[in-house]
Amino acid sequence: MDFERCANGRGIIYLEYQPYPTLGSYIQNFSTLSEHQTVKVLYNLVDAVNYIHSLGISHHDIKPDNILYNCATNTVKLFDFGLALTVDPLNPNSSSNGGSPLYMAPEILLKKSHNVFLSDIWSIGVTLYEILVGISPFDSCSNISVLKKEWTKKKDISLPKNILISSKLRMVYAQMVKYEPEKRISTLELKKMLVPLLTKKSLGNSLGGSNGKTKTERTSSVDAIIRNLHNKKRVDILIK
Numbered sequence: 001m002d003f004e005r006c007a008n009g010r011g012i013i014y015l016e017y018q019p020y021p022t023l024g025s026y027i028q029n030f031s032t033l034s035e036h037q038t039v040k041v042l043y044n045l046v047d048a049v050n051y052i053h054s055l056g057i058s059h060h061d062i063k064p065d066n067i068l069y070n071c072a073t074n075t076v077k078l079f080d081f082g083l084a085l086t087v088d089p090l091n092p093n094s095s096s097n098g099g100s101p102l103y104m105a106p107e108i109l110l111k112k113s114h115n116v117f118l119s120d121i122w123s124i125g126v127t128l129y130e131i132l133v134g135i136s137p138f139d140s141c142s143n144i145s146v147l148k149k150e151w152t153k154k155k156d157i158s159l160p161k162n163i164l165i166s167s168k169l170r171m172v173y174a175q176m177v178k179y180e181p182e183k184r185i186s187t188l189e190l191k192k193m194l195v196p197l198l199t200k201k202s203l204g205n206s207l208g209g210s211n212g213k214t215k216t217e218r219t220s221s222v223d224a225i226i227r228n229l230h231n232k233k234r235v236d237i238l239i240k
Contacts, residue, residue, distance in 0.1 A: 001109050002014040004189075008029050010086075011057075011086060013081050013084075015077075015079055016077075017109075018068045018070075018077050018079070018147040020068045020069055020070045020071075020077075021064070021068070021069060022064060022065045022067060022068060022069065023041070023064040023068070023076060023127075023131070024063070024064030024065035024067075024130075025065075026069045026071060027064060027130065027131065027134060030071075031077065031134060032131060032132055032133065032134050033121075033131055033132075033164060035165050035169060037074050037103055038128070038131050038132060038165075038169070039169065039194060039197045039198055040074050040075070040078050040198060041069070041074060041075070041131065042124075042131075042172075042194060043191065043194045044076045044196075045062075045067065045076055045124060045199060046076050046190045046191055046194065047129070047191065048076075048077070048078045049078065049120055049121075049124065049187055050064070050187035050188060050190075050191065051059055052078075052084075053089065053092075053117050053120070053187060054089065055084070055089075056086055056087050056088060056089045056092075057081075057084055057086055057087075058084060058085045058087060058092065058094070058116035058117060058119070058120055059081060059083075059084055059120055060083045060084055060085050060098055060099055060116060060119070060121075061082070061084075061098065061099045061100055061103070061123070062078070062081065062085040062096070062103065062120055062123035062124055062127060063100050063103040063123060063126070063127055064127055064130050064131070065081070066078065066079060066080040067127070073141040078127060083098040084191050085105075085116055087116055092115055092116050092117045093113055093114065093116070094113070094114065094116050095111075095112075095113045095114075096108075096116075097109070097111050099119075099123070101144050101147055102126070102136045102138045102139070102141070103122065103123045103126045103127065103136070104122075104123070104190075105118070105119040105122035105181065106120075106122075106179055107119065107181055109144070109147055109148060110136065110148065114181060115181055115182075117186075118181040118184045119181065120180070121185065121186070121190075122177060122181075123179065123185045123188070124155070124176055124190075124216075125157070125173060125176030125177035126138075126177065128172075128173050128176065128233070129157065129159060129173070129177075130148075131152065132159065132163050132165060132173075133159070133160060133163060135206050137157045138150070154179050155179060156174065156178055156179050157177045158174075159173055168193075168196075168197060168198070169197060169216060171193075172185075172190065172194065172197075175190070175193070176190070180213070
């Protein structure tokens, strides 16, 4: 990824072409990922977000449908910077309330001034929930009004107890979805917590099911998803 800041205060982000389905499409078609797969994907994502934060960029719309997933290498690429914000890295505050409601941090949904970097952390946490559970924690919320009522309770989001993952990964998740932004973990702290987990073995089939599909069927389905992606070799995005 390359970033060019323009004289008018805007910027252009250049992204490499990636012929892969979104993480959201993969989860929908093939079920959730194993813990070992999840940790690698999460580390990749956090590393990417840490990098853009160092450039003074907040993605402001992190979700599985804005993440491309290469299942062969178990790596991801963050894309769609259409709602991204440029900020002072030392004072990353904004009153912008853009984003996707189901992945939006409470402070954005409630239209409060917020630290955009910590709001991105929340969205990563909700994305992790979907990777592990298969749906967003707010999938049953029918509209924004219902979501706002949910946030008047001022509570963190817990993972279901029947999700078989290590206590360490649960701890990582919990650090990202704190209702109070200042209590959330930073991207650098997240990377440090994830490094020891990268060497752990998968817990088995409890999270990594393929919905009964054979390898050939899974590959064919991936190819079908890829064919539906737009064939763009360069993506130019103006940062708001």
